[in-house]
Amino acid sequence: MSKPIFRFAPSPNGYLHTGHAYSALFTWQAAQQAGGEVLLRIEDIDTGRCRPEYTEQIFDDLAWLGLSWPEPVRVQSEHFDDYRKAAVVLAGKDLLYPCFCSRKQIAARARGDFDPDGAVRYPGTCKHLNADEVQRRQDSGEVFALRLDMDKAIGLVGPIGQEYSDLSEWGDVVLVRKDTPTSYHLSVVVDDTIQGVTNVTRGMDMYAATAIHLLLQKLLGLPTPHYQHHRLVEDDMGRKLGKSDGDKSLKALRDEGVQPGDLVAIFEL
Ligand code: GLU
Numbered sequence: 001m002s003k004p005i006f007r008f009a010p011s012p013n014g015y016l017h018t019g020h021a022y023s024a025l026f027t028w029q030a031a032q033q034a035g036g037e038v039l040l041r042i043e044d045i046d047t048g049r050c051r052p053e054y055t056e057q058i059f060d061d062l063a064w065l066g067l068s069w070p071e072p073v074r075v076q077s078e079h080f081d082d083y084r085k086a087a088v089v090l091a092g093k094d095l096l097y098p099c100f101c102s103r104k105q106i107a108a109r110a111r112g113d114f115d116p117d118g119a120v121r122y123p124g125t126c127k128h129l130n131a132d133e134v135q136r137r138q139d140s141g142e143v144f145a146l147r148l149d150m151d152k153a154i155g156l157v158g159p160i161g162q163e164y165s166d167l168s169e170w171g172d173v174v175l176v177r178k179d180t181p182t183s184y185h186l187s188v189v190v191d192d193t194i195q196g197v198t199n200v201t202r203g204m205d206m207y208a209a210t211a212i213h214l215l216l217q218k219l220l221g222l223p224t225p226h227y228q229h230h231r232l233v234e235d236d237m238g239r240k241l242g243k244s245d246g247d248k249s250l251k252a253l254r255d256e257g258v259q260p261g262d263l264v265a266i267f268e269l
Contacts, residue, residue, distance in 0.1 A: 003035075016249065019232060022269075030228070042075045099144055101125055150173070155217045
């Protein structure tokens with residue numbers, strides 16, 4: 001049997017904090033117990049907010065925690081073509097439609113519904129644009145996102161991942177953003193496949209979104225890894241470290257003399 005492949009996939013849009021440290025240690029421990037290994041992936045599709053110095057700090061912080069990983073590390077911004085190809089497959093099934101709405105317009109037109117992440121659920125405004133208007137707006141250079149037609153997707157493969165969340169509650173999620181040629185949901189399922197990931201361990205904050213990932217895997221004909229969602233540690237970290245301002249970066253804690261063993265003891269891993 002081939003060995004299990006886990007992954008740790010932080011975004012370099014800030015410094016890692018104690019929640020990331022817990023997630024990383026949890027993942028490496030789970031991989032070790034399963035006789036597998038952990039791949040590192042840098043999720044930097046948001047090129048406006050991600051910075052190379054944060055990526056460097058991620059490497060440094062993880063090494064400080066005593067963790068190691070095989071090279072080369074997959075850096076998402078180097079693989080936009082892979083995500084484009086996946087979007088083309090979905091478009092070929094007529095599952096995507098262009099959306100020109102701004103955040104402001106969406107908030108103004110929203111019907112007071114929220115998705116499982118607590119964000120305003122898209123009211124479907126652009127789903128009903130006729131082909132001529134879409135063409136005219138695209139020709140005039142208006143930027144647009146591509147949204148998944150959720151009803152159509154559910155119609156194709158049935159309700160999936162109901163243990164995680166009800167897909168219809170998400171509405172037509174964005175799969176290709178206006179500002180970058182992919183989205184978190186699309187790139188994460190593509191990369192988990194390309195990297196041969198068999199086991200995903202991540203925080204409970206991603207639990208509900210797993211339904212979307214299962215749906216995309218089914219639509220794209222990709223394998224579904226085994227998912228495990230761990231507890232979130234942020235709330236009690238400050239108290240346990242004797243700090244009043246809880247959510248601290250690993251960098252700041254290191255500067256204050258906190259040792260990796262202190263975190264491991266607090267996490268009770
Ligand atoms: N890039 C995500 C984060 O930084 C990880 C999501 C995942 O593990 O699927 O929280």
